[in-house]
Amino acid sequence: MVEFIDPFRGVIPERKMTFRELTRAVRQSLAAELEATHLYEAIADATDNALVKKVMQDVADEERVHAGEFQRLLSLLLSDEDALMKKGADEVDEMAESGGPVESDSSADVKTVGNLKM
């Protein structure tokens, strides 16, 4: 599980956040959406119950939308955010173009809690 230091733990804010604190809070919110996505997808993958699987994947997809909102917010707030994100994407593109392994999903072979069900 992702764990960031809670900037408000034990502290009742008596002032508005600084800009730096604000961008850190948005980034922490982004991480929370990604963590929620991971949890809901794991539950969807671990059950044979069709309704639960469908709802969990639907909610996971909604969390991905929320993650996109927070990422976009960071892009608008931080002048270097897009450049740094692009740098990372370019590095991966370079590795992919140089023949790096690009494997397809083999999750059917992965044992999950659902596999333990008799």
Ligand SMILES: [Fe+2]
């Ligand atoms: Fe969300």
